[in-house]
Amino acid sequence: MASSMIFTDCSSSTASPLIHFNRRSSNTFLLRQCVGQLRLRTTTAPGRGCSLSIRCSSSPNPSNSDSEALAKVIDGKAVAKTVRDEITIEVSRMKESIGVVPGLAVVLVGDRKDSATYVRNKKKACESVGIKSFEVRLGEDSSEEEVLKSVLSFNDDPSVHGILVQLPLPSHMDEQNILNAVSIEKDVDGFHPLNIGRLAMRGREPLFVPCTPKGCIELLHRYNIEIKGKTAVVIGRSNIVGMPAALLLQREDATVTIIHSRTKNPEEITREADIIISAVGQPNMVRGSWIKPGAVLIDVGINPVEDLSAPRGYRLVGDICYEEACKVASAITPVPGGVGPMTIAMLLSNTLTSAKRIHNFQ
């Protein structure tokens, strides 16, 4: 399979060479789109002999590497299932009382394998809760006008309550122009500038909140993790994860700092945080030493790294070095099975909310 992978070893303490495959991928590229570009040039610690931004080995202190995990696992897969069950009940209640079935339309442009997989998963998730799904597939070489045309026709279609334009779009298209065309009443991704603007303003309410950051906050809520008055650090400032995650945390009364590729001392700042949300797309970048004891960690990164013993030839790791972090943190999301499944659950939730709002159904 064509994928850009990085050999990453987070469990061994022996130095292994850093090998970086750059077979122009699908997955990593997608994640870069998703979380934005952030490369922290962490310098190699003397005697450690590894690039900290990529490799992640256990603590050199043997007593420490033998210690047990302290952190509670925040089970996104299980919470997503609970959320889907709740949505299923609401969807059927709505259908029974007013005869309306919520509908989600997905516009998929081009033939990226990963995008096709995501779209298939979203469709499956819709089916599992009784939401009707619509799909338009356009070729890689289709024009921006054709994409706009399908967006506009979904805007006018009363059986569609949510519209999602799968990102990334082919490079010859103007993403802003297309996202702006989605009716804000159907913008279940929450990417329309008016929704983001409202999210940023006190006393205003967006119609939709972007799914991944919403999923992060939902996990904190469902695990009864207090946000109010806490210090939070968001690593990454993308439009679709980092920035809205920081805005949401602030709305929940956390004191928020955003770390990005130009931040001078990311490790020191991150070490002050009670809550960390990492969304950068760099495998194992956040090391144990970055984490304040007892912190809560939400790992948005989904990074493929080569693993020849895995069935697919790769496995997925987060931005946070899990083996190190789970010895320091009080709670942590795994990858996979953390934020990813919540993203899709929040998309279904936004679609249900939209259908209820459009039909004035409580």
Ligand SMILES: Nc1nc(=O)c2c([nH]1)NC[C@@H]1CN(c3ccc(C(=O)N[C@@H](CCC(=O)O)C(=O)O)cc3)C=[N+]21
């Ligand atoms: N308009 C738009 N909206 C999106 O929300 C959007 C998008 N474009 N483009 C692509 C990204 C990526 N994304 C994911 C959703 C779920 C998982 C997910 O469920 N992952 C599983 C892993 C599944 C596996 O094993 O491959 C997990 O983390 O457990 C991952 C990634 C939504 N995105």
